[in-house]
Amino acid sequence: MKTEEHSPEMKIDLLRQMLRIRRFEEKAAELYSAAKIRGFLHLYIGQEAIAAGAMRALTAEDAVVSTYREHGHALARGVAAAAIMAEMYGKAEGCCHGRGGSMHLFDVSKRFYGGNAIVAGGLPLALGLALADKLAGRARVTACFFGDGAVAEGEFHETMNLAVLWKLPLLLLCENNLYAMGTAIARALSETDLCKKAESYRMPAERIDGMDALAVAVASADATAAVRAGEGPRFLELTTYRFRPHSMFDPDLYRDKAEIAEWKKRDPLPRHIGRLKEEGLLDAAKIDAIERAVADELAQAVAFADAGTLEPVESLTRDVYARTP
Amino acid sequence: MQAVQQKAPPMAQTQTMNIIQAVNDALKIQMRKDPRVLVMGEDVGKFGGVFRATQGLYQEFGPNRAIDTPLSEGGIIGTAIGMAIYGLRPVAEIQFADYIFPAFDQLVNEAAKYRYRSGGQYPCPLIVRTPYGGGIRGGHYHSQSPEAYFIHTPGLKVVCPATPYDAKGLLLAAMRQDDPVIFFEPKRMYRAAKGEVPTGDYEVPLEQAKVTREGKHVTLIAWGAMWHTVSEFAETLAKDGISAEVLDLRTLWPVDLTTILKSVEKTGRAVIVHEAPRTCGFGAELSALIHERAMLKLEAPVQRVTGFDTPFPYSLEHDYMPSVSRMRAAVDRTLNY
Ligand SMILES: Cc1ncc(C[n+]2csc(CCOP(=O)(O)OP(=O)(O)O)c2C)c(N)n1
Ligand SMILES: [Mg+2]
Numbered sequence: 001m002k003t004e005e006h007s008p009e010m011k012i013d014l015l016r017q018m019l020r021i022r023r024f025e026e027k028a029a030e031l032y033s034a035a036k037i038r039g040f041l042h043l044y045i046g047q048e049a050i051a052a053g054a055m056r057a058l059t060a061e062d063a064v065v066s067t068y069r070e071h072g073h074a075l076a077r078g079v080a081a082a083a084i085m086a087e088m089y090g091k092a093e094g095c096c097h098g099r100g101g102s103m104h105l106f107d108v109s110k111r112f113y114g115g116n117a118i119v120a121g122g123l124p125l126a127l128g129l130a131l132a133d134k135l136a137g138r139a140r141v142t143a144c145f146f147g148d149g150a151v152a153e154g155e156f157h158e159t160m161n162l163a164v165l166w167k168l169p170l171l172l173l174c175e176n177n178l179y180a181m182g183t184a185i186a187r188a189l190s191e192t193d194l195c196k197k198a199e200s201y202r203m204p205a206e207r208i209d210g211m212d213a214l215a216v217a218v219a220s221a222d223a224t225a226a227v228r229a230g231e232g233p234r235f236l237e238l239t240t241y242r243f244r245p246h247s248m249f250d251p252d253l254y255r256d257k258a259e260i261a262e263w264k265k266r267d268p269l270p271r272h273i274g275r276l277k278e279e280g281l282l283d284a285a286k287i288d289a290i291e292r293a294v295a296d297e298l299a300q301a302v303a304f305a306d307a308g309t310l311e312p313v314e315s316l317t318r319d320v321y322a323r324t325p
Numbered sequence: 326m327q328a329v330q331q332k333a334p335p336m337a338q339t340q341t342m343n344i345i346q347a348v349n350d351a352l353k354i355q356m357r358k359d360p361r362v363l364v365m366g367e368d369v370g371k372f373g374g375v376f377r378a379t380q381g382l383y384q385e386f387g388p389n390r391a392i393d394t395p396l397s398e399g400g401i402i403g404t405a406i407g408m409a410i411y412g413l414r415p416v417a418e419i420q421f422a423d424y425i426f427p428a429f430d431q432l433v434n435e436a437a438k439y440r441y442r443s444g445g446q447y448p449c450p451l452i453v454r455t456p457y458g459g460g461i462r463g464g465h466y467h468s469q470s471p472e473a474y475f476i477h478t479p480g481l482k483v484v485c486p487a488t489p490y491d492a493k494g495l496l497l498a499a500m501r502q503d504d505p506v507i508f509f510e511p512k513r514m515y516r517a518a519k520g521e522v523p524t525g526d527y528e529v530p531l532e533q534a535k536v537t538r539e540g541k542h543v544t545l546i547a548w549g550a551m552w553h554t555v556s557e558f559a560e561t562l563a564k565d566g567i568s569a570e571v572l573d574l575r576t577l578w579p580v581d582l583t584t585i586l587k588s589v590e591k592t593g594r595a596v597i598v599h600e601a602p603r604t605c606g607f608g609a610e611l612s613a614l615i616h617e618r619a620m621l622k623l624e625a626p627v628q629r630v631t632g633f634d635t636p637f638p639y640s641l642e643h644d645y646m647p648s649v650s651r652m653r654a655a656v657d658r659t660l661n662y
Pocket of ligand 2: 177
């Protein structure tokens with residue numbers, strides 16, 4: 001990573017992005033209890049360092065393919081918080097007119113190719129985004145996020161093989177939070193060393209502490225630079241932990257309380273704040289200012305969603321085809 | 326009179342159950358009786374299934390008969406097929422019907438055709454249990470009703486209970502026959518539908534529809550979660566002096582055409598209600614069958630009330646799902662034809 005990227009501004013921005021995600025999701029949980037957000041809600045709390053760190057490495061021209069646990073990815077990518085919140089409410093003003101809700105955020109202006117409630121569903125199509133760039137000679141990168149759970153699906157393996165075979169400009173970001181719903185990784189994968197798996201496809205891979213925003217930012221920048229330079233795909237395993245249950249329905253009976261507590265000690269936010277304070281980049285007043293800006297953005301997003309309207313029934317059939325038959 | 330004084334057969338012991346409990350009970354009964362039966366799927370073991378339908382099976386039957394799998398639908402169904410053609414009786418769970426598509430190839434090209442391809446040498450007695458349907462704000466991928474794909478595939482049976490009683494009886498019957506069965510469970514009604522269910526063993530035969538309400542003006546045909554909506558609707562019709570006969574198909578394929586035709590020939594009118602999109606939905610096939618067989622007994626063309634030809638929406642879900650007002654309009658169309 002280039003040293004100028006280590007600038008104080010960059011470190012402060014990592015904090016700002018993580019806070020935006022954390023506060024947004026805390027609010028989302030509250031709004032879910034108030035039945036303003038319905039259906040399924042998967043919180044990213046605990047994993048914010050990854051979205052914040054990785055997204056920095058991308059330019060506006062790069063593409064992002066995400067999962068159903070994607071509020072953090074969308075926010076860090078620059079999808080408007082208000083449009084995300086309105087989508088989660090199911091409002092017409094949402095980024096997809098309220099048709100998809102929490103798990104289906106899209107924004108063409110950010111080359112954000114969606115959340116996806118089908119685990120591993122985004123992997124193979126990320127190949128196509130990358131191949132199109134390669135064929136056109138564009139130095140763009142496609143970044144594809146997925147969880148450890150996706151690694152057991154066939155789509156993952158087809159993607160790994162084709163990405164290397166065709167030397168595609170693809171950055172694969174596996175957020176290994178050790179569980180796929182109730183299934184611990186050791187009960188799901190014959191080889192739990194995900195980097196070894198990647199290497200078996202001859203894909204360069206690195207394991208990064210996903211609770212450390214700076215480490216994620218550095219590794220993502222390096223990997224993205226290599227991908228952009230035409231060196232082929234890169235795989236990053238980002239070790240992390242979700243602090244909340246899988247979804248709002250999950251009683252979370254399969255994880256040890258002590259294990260959760262242990263991981264919470266590694267919360268990426270206090271950790272990053274501690275580092276910045278130590279380096280003299282941050283004091284209480286500055287944190288306060290960031291928190292206030294984040295709170296303002298969030299309040300506006302909630303007000304926007306509250307004021308939103310439902311898509312009229314007549315437009316239910318819009319966008320099924322280019323022209324409604 | 327002699328017959329009346331005769332002692333009724335001892336009432337089977339019953340218990341109030343919801344559909345989850347009924348499914349769970351059926352699995353336990355058959356797993357105790359038949360060592361070839363096992364369940365497998367994502368989180369079905371230790372965790373007891375995401376909807377808790379397999380709760381307690383791991384504890385009672387151990388990890389070899391309540392097999393936890395990773396996220397690997399193709400792998401789950403493929404493995405189940407292998408065990409089925411080798412004499413076991415696997416009951417695979419796909420967490421939501423929307424996730425069945427990664428396994429579509431194994432189901433359509435392998436499970437459905439194994440018996441036929443092998444000239445009858447290899448039956449494939451596999452069951453795939455999967456919750457389907459909307460009404461829980463699940464959006465695109467937690468709401469679909471994909472029964473028609475499987476009905477369209479010769480070799481597969483498709484079952485869809487509406488009530489706890491039928492869920493248990495149909496699942497027990499399904500586990501005791503020799504063809505692959507896709508067993509769609511109405512997730513919206515999993516806990517909402519409660520009923521008296523015999524505590525012991527019984528079967529509800531496959532391929533038999535049930536007349537759940539007798540009527541004379543119009544036949545309403547439904548299954549699964551929609552049967553509940555349709556049954557309530559029939560009550561409101563009665564208040565308006567319209568006498569609706571309600572059929573719960575229970576097994577979608579092979580369909581019980583005899584019961585359908587008997588009813589439609591009596592009422593002369595039929596309205597089919599399903600959640601899946603309209604085009605090539607099962608309603609289309611039912612409508613064709615009725616018109617082919619009972620044309621001259623019909624007072625009006627068969628009507629369909631269905632989901633729309635769109636992906637399943639999140640916020641407009643209740644407009645998407647067949648509503649009482651749409652059902653009423655369809656009934657009126659048949660009555661005023
Ligand atoms: C194809 C498919 N199968 C099953 C599911 C149900 N499901 C949703 S999330 C999930 C676990 C995914 O785990 P992981 O990929 O590790 O992501 P995490 O939840 O940890 O972020 C499962 C089994 C699904 N959404 N899609
Ligand atoms: Mg995971």
